[in-house]
Structures are given as C-alpha cells and as structure tokens.
Amino acid sequence: VTDVIVLNETRGTPDALIVSHLPFGPTAKFTLFNVLPRHDMEALGRGTGAKMPQAFPQLLFHGLTTPLGQRVRSILKYLFPVPREDSKRVITLFEEGDAIRFR
Numbered sequence: 001v002t003d004v005i006v007l008n009e010t011r012g013t014p015d016a017l018i019v020s021h022l023p024f025g026p027t028a029k030f031t032l033f034n035v036l037p038r039h040d041m042e043a044l045g046r047g048t049g050a051k052m053p054q055a056f057p058q059l060l061f062h063g064l065t066t067p068l069g070q071r072v073r074s075i076l077k078y079l080f081p082v083p084r085e086d087s088k089r090v091i092t093l094f095e096e097g098d099a100i101r102f103r
C-alpha cells in the first residue's frame with residue numbers, strides 16, 4: 001500500500017495537489033491557494049535563529065465531520081507518519097466553508 005502525490009504548478013506556483021492511495025483508491029484532487037513553500041518560511045525566520053523542525057507532526061482536525069469530510073480526513077491522515085508521543089510540532093487542518101485550511 002502506498003500513496004502517489006502529484007503537485008501541479010503554473011509558472012512556478014503550486015496550484016493543485018492530487019493524492020492517490022494505491023492500489024484501490026481513493027484519489028482526491030485539492031486546489032491550492034496562498035502556498036508558502038518551506039524554503040520561503042525558513043527565509044522569513046533568518047536572523048532569529050528559527051529553524052524548521054524535523055519532528056513528525058501531531059495532526060489536529062477541526063470540522064470534517066460529514067461522510068465526505070471523514071473520507072478527506074482519512075486521505076490526509078495517511079500522508080503523514082505516526083509521530084512520537086512527545087512531539088511538539090502540530091499541523092492543524094480545519095474546515096472553513098468549502099475550504100480546508102492547513103497551518
């Protein structure tokens with residue numbers, strides 16, 4: 001069992017993400033807005049000594065309670081490895097209208 005992730009871009013800006021769980025699915029396509037690449041985030045922290053953590057993140061989901069939301073939640077959940085219990089890194093995914101915000 002594996003996942004295939006395809007990131008589409010237009011003129012260097014990521015605009016879509018396709019996730020396919022092999023061999024039997026599901027496959028989901030997400031449209032991306034306001035993407036800030038990891039390299040740019042590190043550049044913003046220069047001078048402060050801030051570095052991107054390498055620890056696997058804890059995942060927090062808010063919303064996504066409908067049957068479709070549960071399906072999307074499981075698709076996204078299996079993209080990340082299981083974190084250690086003492087991990088302090090957190091990724092929040094929350095439903096807002098028809099969008100899923102990622103922070």
